[in-house]
Amino acid sequence: MPTIKQVNEPEPATEELSLVTAAKAGDMGAFEELVRRYDRNVFRIAQHITQNREDAEDVVQDAFLKAYQNLGNFQMQSKFYTWLVRIAVNEALMKLRKRRPERFVSLDEDVQTEEDSMPREIADWSPNPEQLYDQSELKDILGKTINGLPPSFRTVFVLRDVEGLSTEETAEALDLSIPAVKSRLLRARLQLRERLNKYFKSRRSGDGTK
Amino acid sequence: MTCRDFLKELTDYLDDAIDTKTKAELEDHLQWCHNCYVICNTTKKTIEIYRDSHLYELPDDLRGRLRSAIMSKCGKKDSSA
Numbered sequence: 001m002p003t004i005k006q007v008n009e010p011e012p013a014t015e016e017l018s019l020v021t022a023a024k025a026g027d028m029g030a031f032e033e034l035v036r037r038y039d040r041n042v043f044r045i046a047q048h049i050t051q052n053r054e055d056a057e058d059v060v061q062d063a064f065l066k067a068y069q070n071l072g073n074f075q076m077q078s079k080f081y082t083w084l085v086r087i088a089v090n091e092a093l094m095k096l097r098k099r100r101p102e103r104f105v106s107l108d109e110d111v112q113t114e115e116d117s118m119p120r121e122i123a124d125w126s127p128n129p130e131q132l133y134d135q136s137e138l139k140d141i142l143g144k145t146i147n148g149l150p151p152s153f154r155t156v157f158v159l160r161d162v163e164g165l166s167t168e169e170t171a172e173a174l175d176l177s178i179p180a181v182k183s184r185l186l187r188a189r190l191q192l193r194e195r196l197n198k199y200f201k202s203r204r205s206g207d208g209t210k
Numbered sequence: 211m212t213c214r215d216f217l218k219e220l221t222d223y224l225d226d227a228i229d230t231k232t233k234a235e236l237e238d239h240l241q242w243c244h245n246c247y248v249i250c251n252t253t254k255k256t257i258e259i260y261r262d263s264h265l266y267e268l269p270d271d272l273r274g275r276l277r278s279a280i281m282s283k284c285g286k287k288d289s290s291a
Contacts, residue, residue, distance in 0.1 A: 031284065035277055040268045043276075047266035056266070057276060064280045118217075122245045125252050129259055142263050161257045162265075167227070186221040193249070193256045200252075 013079070020080045024071045031071075035064050038081060041163055042088045048158040049092035051147045052099065059095060063088035078172060085165070085173040089155060096151060119194060123201035132200065145195045153188035160185050211239045216246045224254055 016037075022030035039060060046059035066087050067074075074083055129138060146154050159170045160181070171181045216239050222228045223236050240247050268276075 028281065028284065032277070032281055035280055039273060039277060043268040043273075044266045057272070060268075060276050061280055061283065065283050068280075068284045119245075119249050122248050123252075124248045125255055129255070138259075139263060139265055142260060142265050146260070146265075157260075162260055164261075167225075182221055186217075189221065189224075189253050189256060190217070190249075192260070193253045196256055196259075197252070200255075 016080055017076065020071070020074065020076065023068075024074070031068060034067075034080065034084075038084055039064070041081075042084065045085065045088055045158055045163065046092045046095075048146065048162070049089065049151060049155055050095050050099070051143075052095070055092070055095040055099065059088060059091045062091045066091070079169070082165070082169045082173050085159065085163075085169075086175075089159075089173060093151070093155075119190060121194065121197050121201070123197060125197075125200040126202045129196075129200045141196070141199050145192060148195060149188060149191055153184050153191065156181055156184040157188040157192065161189070211235050213239075213243060213246055216240075216243070217249070220250060220253060223250070224257065 016034075019030045019033055023034060042063055043056055043060050046063075047053065047056035050056055050059065063084065067084050070087075074080065133141065146157070149157070155174065156170060156176075159165045159173060160167065165173065167178055167181050167185075170176075170185075171178050174181070176184075216236060219228060219232060219236055223233065228236070240250060
């Protein structure tokens with residue numbers, strides 16, 4: 001079985017390095033180029049974590065402003081994008097805490113046991129989900145499904161599997177150990193699979209329902 | 211290898227982050243265990259469908275407004291420094 005391809009290849013590191021160096025020296029054009037390069041990613045991450053459009057818009061602005069204000073502290077040892085993601089995730093988690101203080105679970109808490117992720121329903125998906133639902137129905141299902149995961153799981157999932165950060169970069173951005181990232185990622189993937197199963201599992205002929 | 215052992219390695223297997231020997235053991239398990247084959251296949255589809263879904267794309271008009279707001283705030287920060 002073929003494995004998952006990595007996507008969202010980052011821009012060449014040397015080019016990014018010169019942009020960051022110029023931005024640190026006060027070149028607003030270089031900073032604007034960094035905004036242009038990563039604003040879509042930051043918005044996607046923020047919306048996945050906060051599940052709220054207005055909050056995601058605020059996070060994009062606050063994260064880039066904070067990055068700009070702290071460029072002098074950026075050590076250039078890690079990638080600028082990983083550093084920016086770390087800022088954005090923290091801003092998004094703060095929004096979530098404000099909005100849902102009673103339900104909030106921090107990234108450090110391991111909220112479920114491995115048993116919770118053990119597959120219960122096993123059925124293949126055929127035809128492909130893209131053939132079963134139109135694009136807006138599919139987005140609705142995917143949004144609702146990922147929203148049901150604890151924030152600590154969906155944050156790891158979005159960084160690793162949607163944005164294509166490596167396990168090491170995800171660990172650095174979230175200040176987690178590599179085993180913790182792997183454990184959350186496995187459980188996030190299995191829980192999403194289980195939840196999507198009810199929409200996508202194969203239907204017997206004659207069933208006729210979507 | 212048990213199904214539980216297989217599941218523990220599933221993430222590294224899908225990411226192709228395992229050694230050749232373990233990979234061969236996992237693929238041997240997949241040959242005869244239909245349940246693990248289905249779980250592996252549908253988990254892989256789960257990842258691909260999210261990655262390809264374009265969920266939460268930033269619309270162009272909002273993107274422009276956000277970038278203007280960011281650059282304006284950064285400029286103000288500079289002039290107040």
